[in-house]
Amino acid sequence: MLYPLFQYLDGLDIPGMGVFRYISFRSGLALILSLFISTIIGRRIISRLQKMQIGEIVRNLGLEGQMSKKGTPTMGGIIIIISILIPCLLVARLDNIYIILMLVTTVWLGAIGFLDDYMKLKYHNKEGLHGKFKIFGQVGLGLIVGVTLYLSPDVVIRENITVQHDDTMEVQYMPENIKSTQTTIPFVKNNNFDYADLVPFLGEHAQMAGWIIFILVTIFVVTAVSNAANLTDGLDGLATGSSAIIGVALAILAYLSGHIAYASYLNIMYIPGTAELVVFSCAFIGATIGFLWYNAFPAQVFMGDTGSLTLGGIIAVFAVIIHKELLIPLLCGIFLIEALSVLMQVSYFKYTKHRYGEGRRIFKMTPLHHHFQKSGEGVDAVWKKPFAPIPESKIVIRFWIVGIILAVLTLVTLKIR
Numbered sequence: 001m002l003y004p005l006f007q008y009l010d011g012l013d014i015p016g017m018g019v020f021r022y023i024s025f026r027s028g029l030a031l032i033l034s035l036f037i038s039t040i041i042g043r044r045i046i047s048r049l050q051k052m053q054i055g056e057i058v059r060n061l062g063l064e065g066q067m068s069k070k071g072t073p074t075m076g077g078i079i080i081i082i083s084i085l086i087p088c089l090l091v092a093r094l095d096n097i098y099i100i101l102m103l104v105t106t107v108w109l110g111a112i113g114f115l116d117d118y119m120k121l122k123y124h125n126k127e128g129l130h131g132k133f134k135i136f137g138q139v140g141l142g143l144i145v146g147v148t149l150y151l152s153p154d155v156v157i158r159e160n161i162t163v164q165h166d167d168t169m170e171v172q173y174m175p176e177n178i179k180s181t182q183t184t185i186p187f188v189k190n191n192n193f194d195y196a197d198l199v200p201f202l203g204e205h206a207q208m209a210g211w212i213i214f215i216l217v218t219i220f221v222v223t224a225v226s227n228a229a230n231l232t233d234g235l236d237g238l239a240t241g242s243s244a245i246i247g248v249a250l251a252i253l254a255y256l257s258g259h260i261a262y263a264s265y266l267n268i269m270y271i272p273g274t275a276e277l278v279v280f281s282c283a284f285i286g287a288t289i290g291f292l293w294y295n296a297f298p299a300q301v302f303m304g305d306t307g308s309l310t311l312g313g314i315i316a317v318f319a320v321i322i323h324k325e326l327l328i329p330l331l332c333g334i335f336l337i338e339a340l341s342v343l344m345q346v347s348y349f350k351y352t353k354h355r356y357g358e359g360r361r362i363f364k365m366t367p368l369h370h371h372f373q374k375s376g377e378g379v380d381a382v383w384k385k386p387f388a389p390i391p392e393s394k395i396v397i398r399f400w401i402v403g404i405i406l407a408v409l410t411l412v413t414l415k416i417r
Contacts, residue, residue, distance in 0.1 A: 003093050020091075023255075023275050030087040031282040038083035038290025042076075046294060046301045049073035054121055072299060075117045076291065077307020081110045083287035084280075084314075092279040097154045098321050101145055102280045102314065108144075109226060109313035112137040113305035128305065138226055138313070142219030145317050149218075150179075150211050157182060157323070158270040159192065160263070173260070173270055181210040182269060183323040186330070186413035192269055193326070221325050222316045228335035229312025230305060231342060231367045236297035238369060238396045242334045242403045243311040244288040249331055249407040250318050251281035256414070257322050266414045274322050284314060297393040331410040334403045341368035369395055 006020035019025050050073055084106055092099045116129035149155045156177035163172050185193040195217070196210030233239035256262045258275025288311070294300045303311075315332065319325045329336055345366040353359035364374035372390045 001094070002090050023278055026091045027251075027278045027282040029091050030279050031286040033087035033090065034083045034283040034286030035290045037086055038079055038287050039293050041082060042079045042290065042294050042301070045079050046073055046076070049075060049301065072302055074121075074302040074304040075114065075306050076295065076301035077110065077113060077117075077303040077305070077310055079294075079301075080287045080291050080303060080307050081106055081310060083290055084283045087283040087286070088280055092283075093276050096273055096276045097148070097152050098273055098277050099280060101148060101317060101321065102277065104144070105141060105313050105317045106310060108137070108141050109310045110306060113307065113309040116309075117304040117306050134227075134309070135223060138223040138309075139219050141313065141317075142222035143215065145222065145320065146215030146218035149321070150215065154273060155179065156272060158260075158272070160267055160269050162190070162267065173264070177272060181207070181214045183214075183326055184268060184414075185326050187416060191267075191414075217325065218320050221320055221328060222313055224339070225316035225319075225328060225332060225335060226309045226312035228332070228339040229315070230308040232335050232338045232369070233303060233308035234367055235369050235373075235392050235396050236299035237292055237295050238399055239308055239311060240288050240292045240295050240303065241396065241400045243315065244285055244292070245400065245403045245407050246315055246331055247281050247285040247288060249410055250315065250322070250324075251278050251285065252411060253324055253327075254278050254281060254318070254322050257324075268414060269323065271322060277318065277321065281318070297396065327410050327413065330406055330413070333406040334399055338367040338369065341366045341371070369399065 003020060003026075006017050010017040010020070054073055054075055085103065088099065088103060094100070112129070112134060116134065120126060120128040157180050158173045158177050159180065159182065161172055161174065181195040182192045183195070185191050194210060195213040196206045198213060199206050199209040202209050229239055229243065232242060254274050254277040256266060257268060257271045258273065258277070260270045263270040291303065291307070295303065312335065316325075316328070319328050319331070324331075341363055345361055345363055348362050349359040363371040365371055372395050373392065374389060
């Protein structure tokens with residue numbers, strides 16, 4: 001909203017008004033605003049939730065300190081959503097298709113998560129919104145994002161090519177922007193991968209088929225990452241801090257992809273317009289860090305599905321927009337191992353129950369972070385030695401450290417070929 005105003009004032013030659021043209025200035029402003037909003041309104045929202053008796057429903061699973069969380073206000077994801085939306089509406093360019101998609105993602109998944117939390121509290125159970133309805137909403141968002149990226153004339157890339165000159169190589173860009181299903185694939189020399197290459201036998205229809213594959217990949221990524229973030233939200237500050245770390249990496253990737261000089265240096269595709277996403281990512285980082293002020297151990301508020309589904313969806317759509325969705329398994333490694341631990345546990349339990357008549361487990365408890373909280377001897381003789389529980393705060397910090405390492409490795413992949 002403020003960008004057109006400052007642009008108009010700059011046209012009147014008013015000193016200092018031109019500063020709004022710079023993404024670095026607006027990104028810093030978005031970060032400060034989101035931090036300020038999340039910390040200031042956070043206390044008010046928490047107090048309101050307490051008065052409304054909107055407290056977490058806790059089942060006794062035998063975890064240390066678990067029952068002390070009972071009654072802690074939930075649905076705190078509202079704080080994150082507000083702290084993202086307000087700065088973006090104020091300082092981002094609202095005519096940018098990528099910003100529009102990120103705002104739609106935030107509101108869409110925030111609404112689904114809010115409805116889920118509301119139903120849990122209304123009916124006093126942990127089930128909430130039926131799983132199929134959540135999946136339907138996530139698939140719907142993935143479809144909207146994928147189709148929009150296909151149809152919008154503003155969604156283009158400029159392909160990078162490498163030209164050999166004797167002993168040196170020069171990165172050049174094609175003269176025109178094109179619509180393409182290319183994405184970045186790590187650890188290979190020419191790290192541009194086109195989904196259309198999966199169906200070369202379709203000939204002239206391969207490009208259209210590539211877009212269909214891209215839309216299906218987008219749906220899968222949005223659904224998988226948002227659910228994985230939801231599973232990660234089990235310890236105080238775990239999902240919040242992990243998301244903030246991922247947000248920093250995504251901001252760097254967006255800036256590099258949207259700046260032709262840096263993209264040329266790194267030999268990656270140039271994506272016009274994605275630099276504006278740095279403004280959104282800074283609001284995202286500020287909102288998560290500000291929320292962490294209240295969500296760190298011992299938590300004064302939980303984000304609930306209102307926050308966790310939104311955070312995961314934002315990360316997924318952001319990665320798809322900047323053509324880095326194939327880096328998600330590395331960048332979002334914490335989310336991945338949490339989801340895989342649940343999948344492995346459930347699959348192994350069902351398999352052993354069918355084969356031996358008795359279900360067996362790989363981990364003491366899933367998602368994985370709960371495994372480290374559980375005391376006693378191992379499950380089904382997999383963990384044979386006694387296992388002392390690790391304090392919750394230490395588990396969270398160790399997961400953050402792993403997340404930082406994974407984020408750095410993700411950025412390094414741009415140069416490791």
